Amino acid sequence: MKVGVVFAILMLNVLNIEASGPKYKVERQLFAPNGKALASVGTVYGGQYAARDSGGKSWYYDGSSLRDVGTEQGMFDAWIAPSGGSVNLAGWRRRSSDQNYQHGYYYQNKLNLLPVSPTSGRYPSESLTGGGDWVGGYVYNPGNSDVSIELAYAHNPVTGQTVEFNLGRYSRMVTANARNTILFQGGYWASTGNFYGMGIKRFKDGILSNVAAGAAYAMNDHDDILMSNNAGGQFYIAYGDGTFSSALGGSMERPFNNAYGNSISNSGRVLVGESGAHWFADKDGWYPLRDAIEGLPPLYITQVAMDPVTDQLYISGAGSGSNDTITFLVNPVPEPGTLAALGLGVATLARRRRPKA
Numbered sequence: 001m002k003v004g005v006v007f008a009i010l011m012l013n014v015l016n017i018e019a020s021g022p023k024y025k026v027e028r029q030l031f032a033p034n035g036k037a038l039a040s041v042g043t044v045y046g047g048q049y050a051a052r053d054s055g056g057k058s059w060y061y062d063g064s065s066l067r068d069v070g071t072e073q074g075m076f077d078a079w080i081a082p083s084g085g086s087v088n089l090a091g092w093r094r095r096s097s098d099q100n101y102q103h104g105y106y107y108q109n110k111l112n113l114l115p116v117s118p119t120s121g122r123y124p125s126e127s128l129t130g131g132g133d134w135v136g137g138y139v140y141n142p143g144n145s146d147v148s149i150e151l152a153y154a155h156n157p158v159t160g161q162t163v164e165f166n167l168g169r170y171s172r173m174v175t176a177n178a179r180n181t182i183l184f185q186g187g188y189w190a191s192t193g194n195f196y197g198m199g200i201k202r203f204k205d206g207i208l209s210n211v212a213a214g215a216a217y218a219m220n221d222h223d224d225i226l227m228s229n230n231a232g233g234q235f236y237i238a239y240g241d242g243t244f245s246s247a248l249g250g251s252m253e254r255p256f257n258n259a260y261g262n263s264i265s266n267s268g269r270v271l272v273g274e275s276g277a278h279w280f281a282d283k284d285g286w287y288p289l290r291d292a293i294e295g296l297p298p299l300y301i302t303q304v305a306m307d308p309v310t311d312q313l314y315i316s317g318a319g320s321g322s323n324d325t326i327t328f329l330v331n332p333v334p335e336p337g338t339l340a341a342l343g344l345g346v347a348t349l350a351r352r353r354r355p356k357a
Contacts, residue, residue, distance in 0.1 A: 021280050021287025022269060023333040024294035024313060030327045031049050032059055033066055039325040041314035043081035043089065044307045049314065050081040054324060073111055080106050081130065083180035084221065084308075087129035103128050106137045107157045112153050119164050124153045129215075131176030131219075133158045138172035151182045154203070155220050165208060167199060178221045184208070185216050200227055200238070211238050217262035220308050226264040235272065235281060237264065248281040255279060255286050265308040293330055 030038040031192060036053035043050050051066070058079035059066045069090065070078035070096040078092035079101075089170045091101040092111050104113040115137040116123050128137045136154030152171040153160045165171065168188020176185040187198040200211040203225065211225060214233070218226045223240030234254070239244040261273040270281045271289075278289040278301065290296065291306065299317035302325060306313055313330040 009036065012137075019280055021282070021285070022292050022311075022335070024034045024293045024330045025333055026327045027331050030314075030329055033068075037324070038316075038327040040303050040316045041305050041327050042079075042303075043083070044305045044314060045082040045084045045314075046309040047307065047312075048082035049305065049307075050079050050306055051080070051327070054326075069106070075111070077101075078106075078111060083130045083132060083135075083176075085132040085134075085158075086181070087130065087135060088134045089128060096123075105130065105157060115162065116163060117151060117153055118162055119151055129173055129175050131182075132171070132178050132180040133178065134176040135180055136173035136176075136182075138170075141165070141166065141171075141265070152186055154182050156180070163203065163304070165201075165203075167201065170198070170342075174216045175219055177219055177223065179204075179223065180218070181223050183216055183219045185226060187213075200225065200289070212244070217259075218264050220264050220266045220268075222266060224264060224268065226261075226262055226270060235262075235270070236269070237270070246283050248283065249286045250284045252285045255288075261304060263308065265311050267311055269311055271304065271306045271313075273304055276300060276302075282284075296328065296330065299326075 004233060013162065014285050031329045032038055033054040033271050034053065039053045039054045041049050041051045049061045053059065058077050059102050060069050060080035069080050070076060070195070073092070075092045076096055076287060078090060081089040083089060088106040090111055091103045093101055104111060114124050114135060120139050120141060122139050124137050124139045128135060133156050134154050138150040139153045141149050141151050141347065146319050149169055150171045152165045152173055154173045154176070165184060167184060169187065171186035173182070174185050176182045182203040185198065198213060198215060200214055200216040202209050202211055208252065211323060212227060214229045216225055216228050217226050224234065225238040228235050228236055234246060234247040239245070240293070256274045256277065258274050263271050264349040265326050266336045280287040280289065280292060297313065298320045299315040301315060304313060304318040311332045314327055315330055316325055316327040318325050
């Protein structure tokens with residue numbers, strides 16, 4: 001049997017290996033230029049990220065180097081969260097004596113506050129979010145005795161556009177993406193934790209459209225939304241084309257009660273977490289994060305950030321018997337199907353290039 005045919009058969013056998021979730025391998029521990037360990041990595045996009053070292057200092061990795069934007073801007077401290085656009089979410093303290101950070105955005109090498117709400121004349125809440133060229137959150141709606149009635153607020157510093165919507169209680173911008181689609185949420189949230197009437201909405205090309213009732217957590221650059229039908233229900237993906245996935249996890253029981261730090265990458269990889277534990281999910285099951293990673297030392301995991309572009313992970317946590325938090329960069333291992341496809345391609349090229357007898 002010819003070598004190329006044998007290689008192709010071996011690769012086809014790899015394709016039949018039962019899926020067991022994504023696989024990762026630790027690349028290295030991350031350090032700041034001052035030699036201190038990076039204690040946490042927050043927002044990540046396309047290899048850029050926001051981080052803090054073990055001394056509490058903020059750093060911005062711009063894709064080539066870690067920068068101290070606070071010093072660059074004449075501030076005591078400043079953190080920059082990359083968003084996939086030309087505008088980044090930011091927070092800063094002018095002096096060490098300042099108790100609280102001012103919140104706004106970083107654009108054209110300047111830190112800026114968001115403009116006031118055109119409707120209420122108030123500044124947006126400091127609980128800001130960002131994505132693409134948009135930054136926003138919510139603004140308290142005047143004239144209501146219930147402080148939970150808010151306006152969903154988003155501002156684009158590139159175009160100067162501000163959009164606001166009254167979506168009922170807990171109205172807010174959830175996130176936006178590199179296509180400048182904005183994800184909004186609003187409606188009634190009962191004290192029992194069920195999202196009765198909570199509406200998920202997309203704002204795209206000037207049009208606000210309904211997606212579904214439930215809770216929205218994250219959105220990738222294809223306008224796919226990670227959502228759940230209510231606080232204690234199943235997770236789904238609301239795709240950008242208007243269709244929905246089956247329940248994530250398949251028939252497996254959901255392994256947690258409260259979720260946070262949920263994310264969906266451009267490849268459709270879903271990561272869901274709670275204190276001390278995180279899981280990947282697809283239509284077939286839930287996969288513990290620890291089982292997916294080769295080379296991760298014993299660690300109480302406090303934070304995991306997934307890059308939506310590269311699928312890389314930034315895992316932070318404290319080692320056994322230590323209160324010091326450290327961070328590891330973890331790379332995805334190509335899936336068997338990808339390796340098989342590559343192998344078939346190599347076999348085909350070898351066959352084509354074999355000289356005739």
